[in-house]
Amino acid sequence: MNNQGNxxxxxxxTSIVKQAARDFATALAETPQFxxxxxxxxxxxxxxxxxxxxxxxxxxxxxxxxxxxxxxLSNIQREELQELQSAFTSQPVVQEYFSAQAELTKLCQxxxxxxxxxxxxxxAAACAASCCG
Amino acid sequence: xxxxxxxxxxxxxxxxxxNLLASEDFIRYxxxxxxxxxxxxxxxxxxxxxxxxxxxxxxxxxxSLSRDEIDSLRVLQxxxxxxxxxxxxxxxxxxxxxxxxxxxDEINQLLGFDFASFTKRSGCC
Numbered sequence: 001m002n003n004q005g006n007x008x009x010x011x012x013x014t015s016i017v018k019q020a021a022r023d024f025a026t027a028l029a030e031t032p033q034f035x036x037x038x039x040x041x042x043x044x045x046x047x048x049x050x051x052x053x054x055x056x057x058x059x060x061x062x063x064x065x066x067x068x069x070x071x072x073l074s075n076i077q078r079e080e081l082q083e084l085q086s087a088f089t090s091q092p093v094v095q096e097y098f099s100a101q102a103e104l105t106k107l108c109q110x111x112x113x114x115x116x117x118x119x120x121x122x123x124a125a126a127c128a129a130s131c132c133g
Numbered sequence: 134x135x136x137x138x139x140x141x142x143x144x145x146x147x148x149x150x151x152n153l154l155a156s157e158d159f160i161r162y163x164x165x166x167x168x169x170x171x172x173x174x175x176x177x178x179x180x181x182x183x184x185x186x187x188x189x190x191x192x193x194x195x196x197s198l199s200r201d202e203i204d205s206l207r208v209l210q211x212x213x214x215x216x217x218x219x220x221x222x223x224x225x226x227x228x229x230x231x232x233x234x235x236x237x238d239e240i241n242q243l244l245g246f247d248f249a250s251f252t253k254r255s256g257c258c
Contacts, residue, residue, distance in 0.1 A: 012155035014232075020145075020152040021236045025243035027145035034244070105251050110136035111146060112252020118150040119159065119233075120166070126230045127237045127249030 028111070033104045040100035043093050053088040060084050153236070162229040165222040175218040182209045 012020075028034055044050055060081055067073050073081070088094060115123045138146065153159055169175055185206045192198040213219050240248045 010155055011157055011160065012152040014156065014235075017152045017156050017236060018239045020149045021239045022243055024145045024149040025240040025248070027142045028240075028248075029244060031139065031142060106136055107138075108248060108251035109254060110138065111142075112249070114146055115150060115153075115252070119153055120163070121229070121233070123233070123237075124249050124253035126233050127247075128253075 028107075031107060033100075033107045037100040037104040040093075040097040044097040047091070047093040050088070050091045050093045053084070053091055053094070057081075057084040057088045153233075156232065158225075158229045158232040162225040165218075165225040168218050169222040172218045175216055178209070178213055178216060179219065182206075182213050185209055 061068070064073060064077055064081065067077065089098075112123045154163075185202075189198065189202060189206055192202065237247075237249045
Protein backbone atom coordinates (compact mmCIF):
# COMPACT_ATOMS: atom_id res chain seq x y z
CA MET A 1 0.00 0.00 0.00
CA ASN A 2 1.18 3.51 -0.71
CA ASN A 3 1.00 6.16 1.93
CA GLN A 4 -0.04 9.22 -0.02
CA GLY A 5 -0.29 11.41 3.06
CA ASN A 6 -4.07 11.58 2.96
CA UNK A 7 -4.42 12.42 6.67
CA UNK A 8 -4.24 9.13 8.56
CA UNK A 9 -5.64 6.99 5.75
CA UNK A 10 -3.20 4.78 3.87
CA UNK A 11 -4.46 4.64 0.29
CA UNK A 12 -3.57 1.87 -2.14
CA UNK A 13 -3.09 3.23 -5.66
CA THR A 14 -4.87 1.54 -8.58
CA SER A 15 -1.57 0.08 -9.82
CA ILE A 16 -0.93 -1.47 -6.38
CA VAL A 17 -4.43 -2.97 -6.29
CA LYS A 18 -3.98 -4.31 -9.83
CA GLN A 19 -0.69 -5.90 -8.83
CA ALA A 20 -2.39 -7.55 -5.82
CA ALA A 21 -5.14 -8.78 -8.20
CA ARG A 22 -2.51 -10.26 -10.53
CA ASP A 23 -0.75 -11.94 -7.57
CA PHE A 24 -4.13 -13.32 -6.51
CA ALA A 25 -4.73 -14.66 -10.05
CA THR A 26 -1.24 -16.16 -10.15
CA ALA A 27 -1.84 -17.97 -6.84
CA LEU A 28 -5.16 -19.25 -8.23
CA ALA A 29 -3.43 -20.45 -11.41
CA GLU A 30 -1.03 -22.48 -9.25
CA THR A 31 -3.79 -24.42 -7.46
CA PRO A 32 -4.39 -28.11 -8.33
CA GLN A 33 -7.99 -27.20 -9.26
CA PHE A 34 -6.91 -24.66 -11.89
CA UNK A 35 -4.17 -26.90 -13.28
CA UNK A 36 -6.61 -29.82 -13.61
CA UNK A 37 -9.13 -27.55 -15.35
CA UNK A 38 -6.49 -26.16 -17.70
CA UNK A 39 -5.38 -29.69 -18.66
CA UNK A 40 -8.96 -30.90 -19.07
CA UNK A 41 -9.85 -27.88 -21.24
CA UNK A 42 -6.79 -28.52 -23.43
CA UNK A 43 -7.69 -32.21 -23.77
CA UNK A 44 -11.29 -31.32 -24.64
CA UNK A 45 -10.26 -28.77 -27.28
CA UNK A 46 -7.94 -31.34 -28.89
CA UNK A 47 -10.22 -34.37 -28.80
CA UNK A 48 -11.68 -34.89 -32.27
CA UNK A 49 -14.61 -37.05 -31.17
CA UNK A 50 -15.62 -34.57 -28.47
CA UNK A 51 -15.38 -31.64 -30.87
CA UNK A 52 -17.50 -33.45 -33.46
CA UNK A 53 -20.06 -34.32 -30.78
CA UNK A 54 -20.35 -30.71 -29.57
CA UNK A 55 -20.59 -29.38 -33.13
CA UNK A 56 -23.38 -31.82 -33.97
CA UNK A 57 -25.23 -30.86 -30.80
CA UNK A 58 -24.82 -27.13 -31.39
CA UNK A 59 -25.93 -27.39 -35.03
CA UNK A 60 -29.06 -29.27 -34.01
CA UNK A 61 -29.79 -26.79 -31.21
CA UNK A 62 -29.38 -23.91 -33.64
CA UNK A 63 -31.70 -25.42 -36.24
CA UNK A 64 -34.36 -26.17 -33.60
CA UNK A 65 -34.00 -22.92 -31.63
CA UNK A 66 -37.21 -21.24 -32.90
CA UNK A 67 -39.23 -24.34 -31.98
CA UNK A 68 -37.44 -24.69 -28.63
CA UNK A 69 -38.30 -21.08 -27.77
CA UNK A 70 -41.94 -21.82 -28.47
CA UNK A 71 -41.67 -25.10 -26.55
CA UNK A 72 -42.98 -26.75 -29.70
CA LEU A 73 -40.52 -29.60 -30.27
CA SER A 74 -41.94 -32.88 -31.49
CA ASN A 75 -41.10 -36.07 -29.60
CA ILE A 76 -38.77 -37.15 -32.41
CA GLN A 77 -36.92 -33.82 -32.34
CA ARG A 78 -36.68 -34.00 -28.54
CA GLU A 79 -35.23 -37.52 -28.75
CA GLU A 80 -32.73 -36.45 -31.42
CA LEU A 81 -31.53 -33.66 -29.17
CA GLN A 82 -31.27 -35.96 -26.16
CA GLU A 83 -29.26 -38.49 -28.16
CA LEU A 84 -26.81 -35.83 -29.33
CA GLN A 85 -26.60 -34.49 -25.77
CA SER A 86 -25.83 -37.99 -24.44
CA ALA A 87 -23.29 -38.61 -27.22
CA PHE A 88 -21.53 -35.42 -26.12
CA THR A 89 -21.65 -35.85 -22.34
CA SER A 90 -20.69 -39.53 -22.47
CA GLN A 91 -17.27 -38.69 -23.94
CA PRO A 92 -14.66 -39.33 -21.20
CA VAL A 93 -12.83 -36.13 -22.06
CA VAL A 94 -16.05 -34.12 -21.66
CA GLN A 95 -16.83 -35.74 -18.31
CA GLU A 96 -13.32 -34.91 -17.12
CA TYR A 97 -13.74 -31.33 -18.31
CA PHE A 98 -17.06 -30.88 -16.46
CA SER A 99 -15.68 -32.51 -13.33
CA ALA A 100 -12.58 -30.24 -13.35
CA GLN A 101 -14.79 -27.22 -14.02
CA ALA A 102 -17.00 -28.10 -11.04
CA GLU A 103 -13.95 -28.36 -8.75
CA LEU A 104 -12.56 -25.04 -9.96
CA THR A 105 -15.99 -23.42 -9.59
CA LYS A 106 -16.15 -24.65 -5.97
CA LEU A 107 -12.81 -23.03 -5.24
CA CYS A 108 -13.75 -19.77 -7.02
CA GLN A 109 -17.05 -19.65 -5.12
CA UNK A 110 -15.19 -19.98 -1.81
CA UNK A 111 -12.86 -17.15 -2.88
CA UNK A 112 -15.80 -15.07 -4.07
CA UNK A 113 -17.58 -15.56 -0.74
CA UNK A 114 -14.50 -14.41 1.14
CA UNK A 115 -14.10 -11.37 -1.11
CA UNK A 116 -17.80 -10.45 -0.93
CA UNK A 117 -17.88 -10.69 2.85
CA UNK A 118 -14.76 -8.55 3.24
CA UNK A 119 -15.72 -5.79 0.78
CA UNK A 120 -19.41 -5.64 1.65
CA UNK A 121 -20.55 -6.19 -1.95
CA UNK A 122 -21.52 -9.34 -3.84
CA UNK A 123 -18.44 -9.80 -6.04
CA ALA A 124 -20.18 -11.78 -8.81
CA ALA A 125 -23.20 -9.47 -8.98
CA ALA A 126 -21.05 -6.32 -8.92
CA CYS A 127 -18.89 -7.56 -11.81
CA ALA A 128 -21.80 -8.82 -13.91
CA ALA A 129 -22.86 -6.54 -16.77
CA SER A 130 -26.44 -6.61 -15.48
CA CYS A 131 -28.66 -8.83 -13.37
CA CYS A 132 -27.65 -12.40 -14.26
CA GLY A 133 -25.60 -11.01 -17.12
CA UNK B 134 -18.32 -29.10 2.41
CA UNK B 135 -16.23 -26.01 3.11
CA UNK B 136 -13.33 -25.43 0.73
CA UNK B 137 -10.02 -25.02 2.56
CA UNK B 138 -7.62 -22.65 0.86
CA UNK B 139 -3.92 -23.50 0.72
CA UNK B 140 -1.67 -21.03 2.62
CA UNK B 141 -0.39 -19.34 -0.57
CA UNK B 142 -3.91 -18.83 -1.89
CA UNK B 143 -5.12 -17.57 1.48
CA UNK B 144 -2.21 -15.13 1.77
CA UNK B 145 -2.76 -13.78 -1.76
CA UNK B 146 -6.48 -13.42 -1.01
CA UNK B 147 -5.79 -11.52 2.22
CA UNK B 148 -3.37 -9.12 0.49
CA UNK B 149 -5.81 -8.60 -2.39
CA UNK B 150 -8.65 -7.81 0.04
CA UNK B 151 -6.49 -5.43 2.12
CA ASN B 152 -5.49 -3.51 -1.00
CA LEU B 153 -9.03 -3.38 -2.36
CA LEU B 154 -10.29 -2.00 0.94
CA ALA B 155 -7.46 0.55 1.00
CA SER B 156 -8.22 1.84 -2.51
CA GLU B 157 -9.68 5.32 -2.90
CA ASP B 158 -12.94 4.04 -4.39
CA PHE B 159 -13.57 1.56 -1.58
CA ILE B 160 -12.68 4.05 1.15
CA ARG B 161 -15.11 6.56 -0.35
CA TYR B 162 -17.79 3.89 -0.76
CA UNK B 163 -17.56 2.72 2.84
CA UNK B 164 -17.46 6.29 4.14
CA UNK B 165 -20.59 7.18 2.18
CA UNK B 166 -22.26 4.01 3.43
CA UNK B 167 -21.51 4.94 7.05
CA UNK B 168 -22.87 8.45 6.45
CA UNK B 169 -26.03 7.00 4.95
CA UNK B 170 -26.48 4.50 7.80
CA UNK B 171 -26.30 7.32 10.37
CA UNK B 172 -28.43 9.91 8.57
CA UNK B 173 -31.99 9.64 9.89
CA UNK B 174 -33.42 12.01 7.23
CA UNK B 175 -31.94 9.97 4.39
CA UNK B 176 -33.06 6.72 6.02
CA UNK B 177 -36.61 8.00 6.46
CA UNK B 178 -36.71 9.14 2.83
CA UNK B 179 -35.46 5.77 1.57
CA UNK B 180 -38.02 3.92 3.71
CA UNK B 181 -40.81 6.18 2.41
CA UNK B 182 -39.65 5.62 -1.16
CA UNK B 183 -39.44 1.86 -0.70
CA UNK B 184 -42.95 1.77 0.83
CA UNK B 185 -44.35 3.94 -1.96
CA UNK B 186 -42.80 1.65 -4.60
CA UNK B 187 -44.30 -1.44 -2.92
CA UNK B 188 -47.74 0.23 -2.72
CA UNK B 189 -47.51 1.33 -6.35
CA UNK B 190 -46.67 -2.20 -7.55
CA UNK B 191 -49.64 -3.62 -5.63
CA UNK B 192 -52.01 -0.99 -7.02
CA UNK B 193 -50.61 -1.49 -10.51
CA UNK B 194 -51.41 -5.21 -10.21
CA UNK B 195 -55.05 -4.57 -9.29
CA UNK B 196 -55.38 -1.57 -11.66
CA SER B 197 -56.29 0.89 -8.89
CA LEU B 198 -53.35 3.23 -9.40
CA SER B 199 -54.20 6.94 -9.52
CA ARG B 200 -52.36 9.84 -11.14
CA ASP B 201 -51.82 11.47 -7.70
CA GLU B 202 -50.04 8.36 -6.41
CA ILE B 203 -47.68 8.33 -9.38
CA ASP B 204 -46.96 12.03 -8.83
CA SER B 205 -46.28 11.40 -5.11
CA LEU B 206 -43.78 8.70 -5.99
CA ARG B 207 -42.04 11.01 -8.46
CA VAL B 208 -41.76 13.69 -5.76
CA LEU B 209 -40.14 11.17 -3.40
CA GLN B 210 -37.76 10.02 -6.16
CA UNK B 211 -36.72 13.61 -6.82
CA UNK B 212 -36.20 14.25 -3.10
CA UNK B 213 -33.99 11.15 -2.87
CA UNK B 214 -31.96 12.21 -5.92
CA UNK B 215 -31.49 15.69 -4.45
CA UNK B 216 -30.45 14.37 -1.03
CA UNK B 217 -26.67 14.79 -0.80
CA UNK B 218 -26.14 11.73 1.42
CA UNK B 219 -28.21 9.42 -0.79
CA UNK B 220 -26.75 10.70 -4.04
CA UNK B 221 -23.23 10.57 -2.54
CA UNK B 222 -23.76 6.92 -1.66
CA UNK B 223 -25.25 6.10 -5.09
CA UNK B 224 -22.33 7.76 -6.90
CA UNK B 225 -19.73 6.08 -4.67
CA UNK B 226 -21.39 2.71 -5.28
CA UNK B 227 -21.32 3.26 -9.04
CA UNK B 228 -17.63 4.18 -8.89
CA UNK B 229 -16.69 1.21 -6.72
CA UNK B 230 -18.49 -1.22 -9.05
CA UNK B 231 -16.68 0.28 -12.05
CA UNK B 232 -13.37 -0.09 -10.20
CA UNK B 233 -14.13 -3.67 -9.18
CA UNK B 234 -14.90 -4.61 -12.81
CA UNK B 235 -11.58 -3.10 -13.88
CA UNK B 236 -9.79 -5.17 -11.23
CA UNK B 237 -11.70 -8.30 -12.22
CA ASP B 238 -10.58 -7.77 -15.85
CA GLU B 239 -7.00 -7.80 -14.60
CA ILE B 240 -7.62 -11.23 -13.03
CA ASN B 241 -9.41 -12.51 -16.14
CA GLN B 242 -6.50 -11.59 -18.41
CA LEU B 243 -4.21 -13.84 -16.40
CA LEU B 244 -6.62 -16.74 -15.94
CA GLY B 245 -8.21 -16.78 -19.38
CA PHE B 246 -11.78 -16.95 -18.06
CA ASP B 247 -14.18 -14.65 -16.23
CA PHE B 248 -13.31 -15.14 -12.58
CA ALA B 249 -16.43 -13.30 -11.33
CA SER B 250 -18.83 -15.61 -13.16
CA PHE B 251 -17.06 -18.63 -11.62
CA THR B 252 -17.69 -17.15 -8.14
CA LYS B 253 -21.45 -16.94 -8.77
CA ARG B 254 -23.67 -19.15 -6.63
CA SER B 255 -26.75 -20.65 -8.29
CA GLY B 256 -29.87 -18.51 -8.41
CA CYS B 257 -30.37 -15.00 -9.73
CA CYS B 258 -27.07 -13.06 -9.44
